Structures are given as structure tokens and as C-alpha cells.
Amino acid sequence: MDNRPSPRPSPEGEGEHPLIEVRDLARYFDVSPPLLNRMIERTPRQILKAVDGVSFSIARGETLSLVGESGCGKSTVARVICGLYEPTRGSVLFDGRDLASIRDRGEMLRVRRRFQMIFQDPYASLNPRWRVERIVAEPMRSHGLARSKREMRERVKKLLADVGLSPSDAEKYPHEFSGGQRQRISIARALSSNPEFLVLDEPTSALDVSVQAQILNLMKDLQREHGLTFLFISHNLAVVSHISTRVGVMYLGRIAEIAPTRVLFERPLHPYTRMLESAIPDISMSGKARTPVAGEVPNPLDPPSGCTFHPRCPFARDKCRIEPPPLLPHEGASVACHGIHEGWVPIQVHRGALATS
Amino acid sequence: MVGESGAGKSMTGNAIIGLLEPPGRIAGGEILLEGRRIDNLPAEAMRKLRGRRIGAIFQDPLTSLNPLFRIGDQLVETIRTHLPLDAAAARSRAIELLRDVGISAPERRIDHYPHQFSGGMRQRVVIALALCAEPKLVIADEPTTALDVSIQAQIIALLKRLTREHGTAVMLVTHDMGVIAETADRVAVMYAGRLAEIGPVQRVIHDPQHPYTAGLMGSIPAVGSELERLPQIEGSMPRLDAIPMGCAFNPRCPRAFDRCRVERPPLLQANGTLAACWLHAPERKAALAGPDWSEGAVHG
Numbered sequence: 343m344d345n346r347p348s349p350r351p352s353p354e355g356e357g358e359h360p361l362i363e364v365r366d367l368a369r370y371f372d373v374s375p376p377l378l379n380r381m382i383e384r385t386p387r388q389i390l391k392a393v394d395g396v397s398f399s400i401a402r403g404e405t406l407s408l409v410g411e412s413g414c415g416k417s418t419v420a421r422v423i424c425g426l427y428e429p430t431r432g433s434v435l436f437d438g439r440d441l442a443s444i445r446d447r448g449e450m451l452r453v454r455r456r457f458q459m460i461f462q463d464p465y466a467s468l469n470p471r472w473r474v475e476r477i478v479a480e481p482m483r484s485h486g487l488a489r490s491k492r493e494m495r496e497r498v499k500k501l502l503a504d505v506g507l508s509p510s511d512a513e514k515y516p517h518e519f520s521g522g523q524r525q526r527i528s529i530a531r532a533l534s535s536n537p538e539f540l541v542l543d544e545p546t547s548a549l550d551v552s553v554q555a556q557i558l559n560l561m562k563d564l565q566r567e568h569g570l571t572f573l574f575i576s577h578n579l580a581v582v583s584h585i586s587t588r589v590g591v592m593y594l595g596r597i598a599e600i601a602p603t604r605v606l607f608e609r610p611l612h613p614y615t616r617m618l619e620s621a622i623p624d625i626s627m628s629g630k631a632r633t634p635v636a637g638e639v640p641n642p643l644d645p646p647s648g649c650t651f652h653p654r655c656p657f658a659r660d661k662c663r664i665e666p667p668p669l670l671p672h673e674g675a676s677v678a679c680h681g682i683h684e685g686w687v688p689i690q691v692h693r694g695a696l697a698t699s
Numbered sequence: 700m701v702g703e704s705g706a707g708k709s710m711t712g713n714a715i716i717g718l719l720e721p722p723g724r725i726a727g728g729e730i731l732l733e734g735r736r737i738d739n740l741p742a743e744a745m746r747k748l749r750g751r752r753i754g755a756i757f758q759d760p761l762t763s764l765n766p767l768f769r770i771g772d773q774l775v776e777t778i779r780t781h782l783p784l785d786a787a788a789a790r791s792r793a794i795e796l797l798r799d800v801g802i803s804a805p806e807r808r809i810d811h812y813p814h815q816f817s818g819g820m821r822q823r824v825v826i827a828l829a830l831c832a833e834p835k836l837v838i839a840d841e842p843t844t845a846l847d848v849s850i851q852a853q854i855i856a857l858l859k860r861l862t863r864e865h866g867t868a869v870m871l872v873t874h875d876m877g878v879i880a881e882t883a884d885r886v887a888v889m890y891a892g893r894l895a896e897i898g899p900v901q902r903v904i905h906d907p908q909h910p911y912t913a914g915l916m917g918s919i920p921a922v923g924s925e926l927e928r929l930p931q932i933e934g935s936m937p938r939l940d941a942i943p944m945g946c947a948f949n950p951r952c953p954r955a956f957d958r959c960r961v962e963r964p965p966l967l968q969a970n971g972t973l974a975a976c977w978l979h980a981p982e983r984k985a986a987l988a989g990p991d992w993s994e995g996a997v998h999g
Contacts, residue, residue: 556931559928623878625876638820639849
């Protein structure tokens with residue numbers, strides 16, 4: 343990294359708590375057909391367990407990424423943390439306080455000001471009828487952060503400059519901007535309430551690679567300058583390896599493996615992590631053997647028993663079909679795999695994967 | 700064909716299959732299939748050519764499948780439109796094709812509707828549909844973009860195997876350089892409606908000759924790279940109604956010089972590829988060196 347002092351050292355020192363802590367979080371969705379259909383067709387209620395018992399924490403200044411394929415629950419975790427969904431079970435602690443325990447609306451607003459979310463679609467997330475100035479100023483207005491119109495205007499201009507736009511862009515409407523520029527506007531808006539924590543849900547998935555590089559660089563710069571903490575949601579492992587401090591791999595609503603980025607890519611433990619890594623198209627064309635993995639993500643409405651990955655896992659044994667594996671620490675990582683815990687899944691280390699430092 | 704949105708790669712593919720949306724039209728040039736000009740064919744002749752000689756696979760498999768018909772009916776109809784087979788023979792060919800694209804129990808699955816298949820399986824059905832009349836050319840426009848990474852790898856492997864077995868040429872249109880690297884023999888990089896560079900995929904990826912290609916390659920994050928920042932191309936692609944004079948890339952190019960701002964470069968021989976860049980003009984060859992911000996662009 344660089345040799346600047348790390349942002350916002352926590353006053354508590356040794357006993358400091360993480361900025362975000364998620365404990366046994368679950369979110370279920372009732373996707374049953376209407377009652378009458380259920381009675382006529384004699385079908386039971388259908389519960390989609392989008393997130394089913396996820397725990398992790400994020401330290402200040404850190405970027406934790408959650409990766410996984412569609413339907414693994416990564417976006418649901420992001421939305422629960424931001425308060426867009428109520429958790430079915432478990433809790434989210436922000437700066438040591440359980441968000442569910444805050445009853446007072448004023449206090450909730452004060453806490454909410456400290457985190458913001460950036461969405462995937464830069465077209466859907468900006469109001470087309472508002473000028474950029476109003477869009478960017480909205481969080482300041484709703485949290486009462488500017489004393490005067492003039493102060494607000496000045497701050498919007500500064501924010502636009504911070505994200506690489508021109509202060510004169512404040513007068514324009516969203517349709518006058520390209521996808522990458524719109525994502526910059528979303529970032530300026532998110533930063534306008536001076537947050538400490540940003541949840542980024544696939545922020546570059548809708549962008550072209552050259553624009554993606556600009557946005558990823560911008561986010562790293564802003565993180566350093568503002569001492570921000572990121573939760574980064576993505577399906578793109580290459581992007582994740584570039585931006586994250588730690589990575590959590592999700593599969594069907596649970597965490598399969600969570601580890602520091604370098605460890606995860608040099609020595610992936612969970613067979614699913616290995617499968618995802620071998621599925622990344624190899625741009626260097628080094629001729630590395632690639633085995634496309636058979637099978638698809640099962641229907642989350644009817645997940646397999648035991649370890650939900652067992653039908654696709656080349657190492658699965660009887661125990662995997664019966665008993666869900668717990669997430670346990672293993673040499674610098676945490677992994678939910680009986681085979682790793684009991685030592686019958688061979689561990690491969692990719693030398694050279696991250697050896698060039 | 701690789702390039703960013705708006706570079707004209709899909710438009711090129713659509714022009715070849717004769718599916719340009721008005722007001723789009725072929726304003727110049729010609730298209731030859733096996734040496735025969737096809738861009739001036741009457742609509743009816745073009746319709747026969749599509750499917751029979753040129754197959755198409757699009758990003759969203761649902762745009763190629765009619766939700767109201769069983770996939771078997773759609774396959775049989777396409778097969779019988781192009782090949783002289785009776786209904787029973789067409790059906791057994793459809794089953795064979797489905798098995799070929801990796802659909803298990805095809806005898807049963809053939810009577811299912813598109814919504815009963817997952818995204819990856821639907822794309823397999825579309826591939827079967829594109830290949831059912833043994834076309835000479837398949838145009839695959841972002842065939843894996845809507846799919847998860849693990850499914851994407853399966854579809855790429857399938858496409859490679861089938862087109863090799865059938866001897867079909869593929870024009871793969873994508874924005875994903877990783878997919879190109881794994882699949883293609885040659886790659887054309889498009890920028891603002893023109894070819895910036897075209898050549899063998901190994902050469903273009905490992906030793907790009909156009910500064911845009913170099914920038915594009917550099918901006919792709921790679922697992923294992925320790926770069927703190929990604930090399931980035933400043934600015935964005937010009938709007939197509941405001942393409943700059945000279946080389947369209949010149950305002951963003953770190954190596955632009957006077958000639959680039961006034962005169963549009965043709966494709967020039969450049970170290971094993973063709974690049975539309977004045978750096979490769981014979982009289983400039985002496986000054987040729989790798990673009991300074993391409994370091995770290997290629998790993999391995």
C-alpha cells in the first residue's frame with residue numbers, strides 16, 4: 343500500500359470493535375403462490391432462504407467483498423445491512439450498536455447518515471427529472487447537513503470535482519451523462535452525507551472495462567482520502583481480487599469461505615472457491631488447465647441437503663449429503679467444508695498466483 | 700470482435716445477418732460469404748440464407764426462443780425450413796442436437812417450454828437452434844454475458860467443441876477480453892465504428908500495437924496482479940455523432956502527434972497485426988516503442 347497513516351485509527355486501540363459486524367444473519371422471502379392457489383393445488387408455502395446464517399465483520403478502512411453466482415444471496419446481505427430489508431434472524435451491528443435496538447427515529451437517521459449504498463444500474467438509480475445538483479445534495483438535505491443553500495452548492499461542486507466531474511455538471515440532467523459518469527454522480531451523492539461505510543452492489547458490472555478501471559481507481563482513491571470502509575458485492579473475481587482486503591465466497595445463502603484476498607487466491611480451500619477461480623477466463627493464455635465444472639446452481643427454493651454444494655463437488659462424501667458444514671477457521675481463512683476440516687480434501691496452492699510482489 | 704459499448708461490434712454482426720434496424724443501413728462496402736456477395740441480396744433470399752448458411756446466437760436466449768412453443772417444435776420447424784426432412788426425422792435430429800449441446804434426457808426435455816430451462820440450459824438450446832441447419836458461419840453476439848461465470852465457462856467450451864466438430868466459422872462479438880482470449884483464433888478490436896487493430900489473438904493480447912488496444916488490455920483487472928491502481932484510459936469513447944477529426948482515438952491517446960489530429964490512419968502492418976495507427980507508418984517505424992502505460996497490461 344502507501345505509507346500514509348491509516349485513516350481514522352480507532353481510539354479504543356487493542357479492544358476496538360469492527361465497524362460492521364453481522365451475526366447469524368438470515369433473510370427469508372415468502373414466494374408462495376396466493377392462498378387460494380395453494381388450497382386448490384394443495385401446495386405448501388414456499389420459503390426462499392436467500393440468506394441463511396451469515397456472519398462476518400468488517401474493520402475500519404477495510405474492503406470486504408462478497409462474491410458468488412446469481413442467487414447466492416450477496417445482494418440480499420447488502421440490502422439487509424442498508425436497511426432495505428428487515429432481517430428474518432440475526433443482527434447487524436454498526437460501530438458496536440445493534441441496528442435493531444435503535445428505536446428513536448432521530449438516532450436512526452444519525453446512524454444511517456454514516457452509511458450509504460451505491461447500486462449497479464447507474465440509469466435506474468438517478469432521478470431523471472432532477473438536476474445533478476439536487477441529486478447530489480439530497481442526502482445533505484435529508485440529514486440537515488448544510489447550513490445554507492450556498493454552502494450546499496459549494497459542497498456539491500467540491501464533490502463533483504472529487505469524483506472527476508466538472509463543477510458545471512451540477513446544472514445538467516442525468517440523461518446528459520454516460521454510464522460511467524452517472525456512476526460518478528452516484529458516488530458523489532453517496533459521499534455527500536460524509537459516510538464512513540459504503541455498500542457497493544456490483545458498481546461496475548454495467549460498465550465497459552476501461553470505464554470500470556476508472557471507477558475502481560476512483561473508489562480506491564476516495565477510500566484512502568476519506569478513510570472509507572467498503573462492502574463490495576460482485577460476481578467478478580478479477581475485480582474482487584483487485585479491490586478487496588478480504589473476500590467472502592457465498593453459495594446458496596451461506597458463506598462457503600472467507601479469507602484475506604491473497605490467501606483466498608493463492609490457496610483456495612473450498613471446492614466451490616476453486617471452481618469459481620478456475621472458471622475465470624484466462625486472459626494471459628498461459629495454457630493453464632481449465633476444467634469447466636459440470637452442473638448449475640440448484641434451485642434455491644429446494645436446496646440440497648447437508649452441504650448445499652455436494653451435488654457439484656468432486657470430493658463429496660456421505661457426511662456432506664447429511665450434515666451442513668460449519669464455518670470454521672483453517673490456517674488464516676475460514677471455510678465451511680467437512681473435507682477441509684477433516685483433512686480429506688487435498689489442498690492446492692497456486693504458486694505464482696500472487697507471487698509477484 | 701471486441702470493443703466497448705457503442706464501438707459498432709454488434710452493428711457489424713447484424714449487418715452480416717441482414718438484421719440492421721432501420722434507420723440503420725449499409726451505407727458502403729460489401730459483405731461476401733464464401734466468395735459470394737450477400738449484402739445486396741433481396742430480402743427473401745437473405746431470409747433463406749439466415750439459419751441455413753448463417754446461424755445466430757444472441758445474449759439473451761429468450762429473444763431467440765418463443766415462450767409459447769415447446770423447444771422441440773421450434774427446433775423441428777427450423778430444421779424442416781432448411782433441410783429436406785420429414786417430421787419424424789427432424790424430431791430425431793432435434794433430440795440428437797440437444798444431446799450434443801449437453802442437455803440430459805433430451806427425449807423428455809424436447810417437449811418442455813423455454814421457461815422450464817435455466818439460463819445456461821436455454822443458451823444451450825439456442826446453440827442447438829443456431830447449428831441445426833449446419834451453417835457455415837455462426838454469429839454469436841455476447842453469448843455468455845448474461846450467464847454466471849461457471850456456466851459461462853461451460854458454454855464457451857461447448858461452443859468451441861461444436862464449431863470445431865462441425866467445421867463452422869464463428870464470429871464472436873463480446874466486450875469480454877477473457878472470453879476472446881480463450882475462444883478466438885483472431886481478434887478485431889473496434890473503436891468508434893472502425894477497426895483499431897486486427898490480428899492473431901496471441902499477438903494482440905500480448906503485444907498490442909494500437910495504443911487503444913494497449914490501454915484496453917491494461918485496464919482489465921487480473922487475478923494475481925499486484926497493481927495498486929489499474930492503468931486507465933482517460934476520458935470516454937466519443938459519441939458517434941461527434942467523432943473527432945483524424946484518428947478517433949487521438950484526444951485520449953497518450954502518444955498522439957500532429958498527424959493523428961488531422962489524418963485518419965488506415966490499417967497498417969504492425970509487428971504481426973494490422974493497426975490503424977500512425978505510429979506504424981513506415982516513416983515512423985524508428986520511433987516505435989511500447990506505449991508507456993501498457994506496463995502490467997499482460998501478465999504471465
